[in-house]
Structures are given as structure tokens and as C-alpha cells.
Amino acid sequence: MKITSAQFMRGLMGDDEVLHNDVRQVAFIGRSNVGKSSVINNLAQRKDLAHSSPTPGRTRQINVYLINKSFYLVDLPGYGFAKGSKQDRNELKKLIDWYLFDAGINQSVIVLIIDAKVGMTDLDHDMLDLLEEAGKKVVVIANKVDKVKKSEYQKNMKAIQEAADPYPVIPYSALEKFGVGELINQIVQVK
Numbered sequence: 001m002k003i004t005s006a007q008f009m010r011g012l013m014g015d016d017e018v019l020h021n022d023v024r025q026v027a028f029i030g031r032s033n034v035g036k037s038s039v040i041n042n043l044a045q046r047k048d049l050a051h052s053s054p055t056p057g058r059t060r061q062i063n064v065y066l067i068n069k070s071f072y073l074v075d076l077p078g079y080g081f082a083k084g085s086k087q088d089r090n091e092l093k094k095l096i097d098w099y100l101f102d103a104g105i106n107q108s109v110i111v112l113i114i115d116a117k118v119g120m121t122d123l124d125h126d127m128l129d130l131l132e133e134a135g136k137k138v139v140v141i142a143n144k145v146d147k148v149k150k151s152e153y154q155k156n157m158k159a160i161q162e163a164a165d166p167y168p169v170i171p172y173s174a175l176e177k178f179g180v181g182e183l184i185n186q187i188v189q190v191k
Contacts, residue, residue, distance in 0.1 A: 001188045005068055006044035011061040013095065018064055019105055024071040026187050029096065030113030031123055032078030035143045035174060039113055040065075040075055042174035043183060050075055060092065062099055071108070071187075074099070080123040101134050109137045109187060112164075116142035116156055116171065120163040128164065139186045140164040146173040 009018055019025070030036045037050035044050075049065060063075040076099060077092045099105065110131055114124050131138050142160050145153070161169045168186065172179035 001068070001184055003044050003067055003184070005066075006046055006049050006073070007066045008049065009064040009066050009072070011063050013061050014098075015103065018072075019099075019103065023066075025074050025105060025107045026067075026071060026109050026111065027074040027076060027100070027107045028111045028113065029076045029100070029127065030078060030141075030143075031080045031115070031121065034078065034113050034115050036075065036078060036113050038174035039111075039141060039143055039172060039183075040073065042177060043180060044073070062095065074107070076100075079127065080121070100136070101130070107136065109139055111139050111141055111183070111187075112167075113141045113143050113172075114160065116145045116160065117147050119156060119159055125163065128167070138167045139183070140167050140169045141172045141179070141183065142169055143172045143174070145171045145178065146175050 010016065012019070028036055028040060040050040041047055044065070044067065050063065060077060062077070065073045065075070067073050076096050079093065079096060100107075100110070112124070112128060112131070114120055120128075128138065128140075140160070142157065145157075148156055157169070157171060170179045170182045170186065172183065
């Protein structure tokens with residue numbers, strides 16, 4: 001499959017009919033500043049679909065995009081953002097948890113994006129554990145592989161794969177457009 005169209009539908013702060021209209025949903029989640037917007041833009045072959053920012057925690061809502069007029073790509077706020085008030089962080093956590101676990105939405109797949117150089121953080125482990133407990137289908141993206149030294153690449157990828165087991169891990173670089181085909185295949189396979 002090739003992505004030929006991507007359209008922003010709306011930004012959500014809670015329930016909306018768009019989430020319950022039987023269109024398949026592929027959700028993207030990751031820590032703040034992990035490159036989620038870059039992955040989404042790269043996947044959709046658009047530079048400005050998802051807005052990235054040098055400031056972590058910029059995404060404050062659930063952004064829904066219609067891809068190929070056949071499925072939704074759902075961009076969730078990043079977790080683990082340290083700045084901002086405690087109330088703001090709690091509100092974002094509630095929004096993420098509501099969409100993933102409480103809204104009664106059966107996502108086709110959850111794409112968990114981690115930083116390939118940093119590896120799985122405690123927050124990433126916590127999110128993966130919650131997704132596993134909820135029986136979600138998960139694909140892990142090890143993003144920014146272009147920033148990993150060649151001498152550390154195999155060690156980092158092995159550690160990530162072991163930590164993410166039994167879920168598939170895709171090495172990814174939006175900059176070098178590496179891993180796009182594999183990610184699309186994972187999204188298409190899961191119905």
C-alpha cells in the first residue's frame with residue numbers, strides 16, 4: 001500500500017462521533033520529543049500534516065487524520081512531558097488513558113514510538129505494560145536510528161527488541177526515510 005492522501009479531520013479533547021464511525025484506527029503514541037510528528041509526516045509523505053515543535057509537549061489534543069480515505073491515523077499527545085503544571089500533565093494522561101483504555105475503541109494497532117538512541121525508558125515500559133494488559137496489538141518503532149553510532153546500533157536494537165518482546169520492532173529514520181515500507185506493511189496487515 002502507498003499513502004496517497006492524508007487529511008486532518010479534527011483535534012479532540014474528548015469523545016466525538018468520528019471515533020465511533022467504524023473507520024479503522026491506527027494510534028501513534030510516544031514520549032514527548034521522540035519524533036512522533038516526524039514519523040507521521042514521513043509516513044504520509046507530507047511535511048506539514050502533523051506539526052512538530054522544538055518544545056516538548058506541544059500536542060495537547062488527540063489529532064485525527066484520514067489516510068487514503070480508508071483509515072484514521074490517531075496522533076496522541078506525548079507522555080512524560082516534564083514542563084507545565086501538574087494539572088496539565090494529569091489532564092493529558094487522562095486523555096491518553098481514556099482514548100486507549102476507557103473509550104471502548106478497538107484500535108487496529110498501536111504504534112509505540114521510542115528513541116533508538118535512548119532505548120526503552122521506564123515510561124515506555126509502563127506504557128507497553130498497560131497496552132499488553134489491555135490486549136492491544138502493538139508495533140514498536142525505534143525512531144531516530146540515524147542518530148545511533150554504528151558501533152552501538154546492534155547493541156541498542158537488541159536491547160530494544162528484548163524489552164519490547166513479543167512485539168515487532170521496526171528501526172526507523174524519518175530523516176533517511178528508513179523503515180517506512182515495513183511500518184506501512186504492519187499497519188495494513190492488521191485489520
